[in-house]
Amino acid sequence: MSFKSLGLSEPLLKAISKKGYETPSPIQAKAIPPVLEGKDVLASAQTGTGKTAGFTLPMLHLLSKGPEQRHRPIRALILTPTRELAAQVHANVKEYSEFLNIRSAVIFGGVNQNPQVNKLNQGVDVLVATPGRLIDLENQGLLSLKKVEIFVLDEADRMLDMGFLRDIERIMKLIPNKRQNLMFSATFSKDIKKLAYSILNHPVQVEATPENTAVEVIEQKVYRVAKGKKTNLIIKLISEGNWKQVLVFTRTKHGANKLCKKMISAGITAAAIHGNKSQGARTKALAGFKNGSVRVLVATDIAARGLDIPLLPHVINFELPNISEDYVHRIGRTGRAGAEGQAISLVSADETTYLKGIEKLIGESIEVEIVEGFEPDPNASTEPIKPGQNRNQGRGRNSNSRNSSRNSSKNSKNSNRSRSRNRNTNSR
Known part of the structure; x- marks a missing residue:
């Protein structure tokens, strides 16, 4: 035709x-x-x-x-x-x-x-x-x-x-x-x-394709890793693989900025795009990524929606999305127009539920690999961290006692201030 x-x-x-x-x-x-x-x-x-x-x-x-x-x-x-x-x-x-x-x-x-x-x-x-x-x-x-x-x-x-x-x-x-x-x-x-x-x-x-299926030419892989070791693992993969054009997804704007700074500190040219960036900054970052002066573009889902980057070879989910369909959108950034591409996901214990949901949606199990020195934490909870949840929650009595001590100290100071104000008022 x-x-x-x-x-x-x-x-x-x-x-x-x-x-x-x-x-x-x-x-x-x-x-x-x-x-x-x-x-x-x-x-x-x-x-x-x-x-x-x-x-x-x-x-x-x-x-x-x-x-x-x-x-x-x-x-x-x-x-x-x-x-x-x-x-x-x-x-x-x-x-x-x-x-x-x-x-x-x-x-x-x-x-x-x-x-x-x-x-x-x-x-x-x-x-x-x-x-x-x-x-x-x-x-x-x-x-x-x-x-x-x-x-x-x-x-x-x-x-x-x-x-x-x-x-x-x-x-x-x-x-x-x-x-x-x-x-x-x-x-x-x-x-x-x-x-x-x-x-x-x-x-x-x-x-054009069956509902909710990932593009077939994309090679998908999961690296199981401890949450605190993700940053060092992604830097290792990009550096040792000598990858020149990598789109990385984070869940939050703050996470995108933080990861971008770590990349730059490790000698990898990187830029972040998200809703808090001006249109000029986003345009500049995307232009640098396309012309090769920026190796890694770190983005949130909304900022990356609709990005047209021809022949993008690598997409990395630094964090899995909590909505399974967003995974399909993300990895669809690579493998475009029939070209091959690789989609990698760094998955910590608390993202296990998200991974299961994604595999159910795409109708296949994704290959899992563990890198020596970056093993997942066997004692970590597999419960997903809910948006807005304090990461200290559930860490035991030490965390609670620290919070309790801080609150007690604050209450004591407030009480002292109040008594002081009352004495000053009475003296007048």
Whole structure:
């Protein structure tokens, strides 16, 4: 099968050829025809399967066939959960529309809105946006969605994970009822299906891979290790393996910063990206990672969502995610477009439950290895540490007596201060 056989226009075929693509990926072959027919589509596709072209190509084809409009109202809206993904989708839109008379723009928070508003004022056919900035500019009367013909909800599962449901519902009220809807998600959970059928009209459902399965070309491995030895083990693996491009996942922003500093101290160039980093810092870190000046990118799940890093060879879960589906998203950063990749997870005793959940989801047991000198602690609890739980909890009487002593000391000082204030007051 060729892109030409799918019915795409010559200007699009020219742009596709310029990018070096010859045959459509499975998700493209399945999604493009029904989109070209004007149907609503609900598509399940893992990261790295070419899903962005699966909706941008037919969308651009349909828009280019419509009548030219003098003032260029927003005719297609692509909603994404993160800034990085919005920027990357927009880059794809620009590349594929190079030989078409179509203008596009991207808007997201964390940066000055004025350049974005200036772009909108020039007239835009395709708008790629994150929910917050889109609603903000619409509230200010700086954009209108009344002429939207095609609505795309990308990474729908992550949208829900990030709490954007109300924003999506609000945006739906701003666009015309009569429109074409395209929804892409890595997983088809009950919540996703519920959202889909509140938005889509008799959708064609397509899947590039079976639900919730990891990409087959990815080699997965688990290193069982004591919690306190994870940092030294990851440094050993990266240094001795001479790995040049490694994406590392942590659960928290603080954890990302801490690990990044340890890497740099060990002579490994590293950068962290997470929600507390400015957009400029995130862009700089990603650029350094892509050009090779930064070997290790340490990221949280939300910050890494939608990162498009071609031929990424290594992904390391420094900590396993507590949501099994997030593991699939994480390892999907490697093994893209048919390339081989390796996904490594450093698993301590308290992550045992998470590992079992992941293996159940992907339907296979992951190979386990133990490195000499980094053995797991046989006495460690296998109970997961709950978010917000004090790590001192459950460490025995010494911990409790220390806390009790501190509290007693505080109470004594407060009592003394109170008596002192009373004496001063009485003397006056």
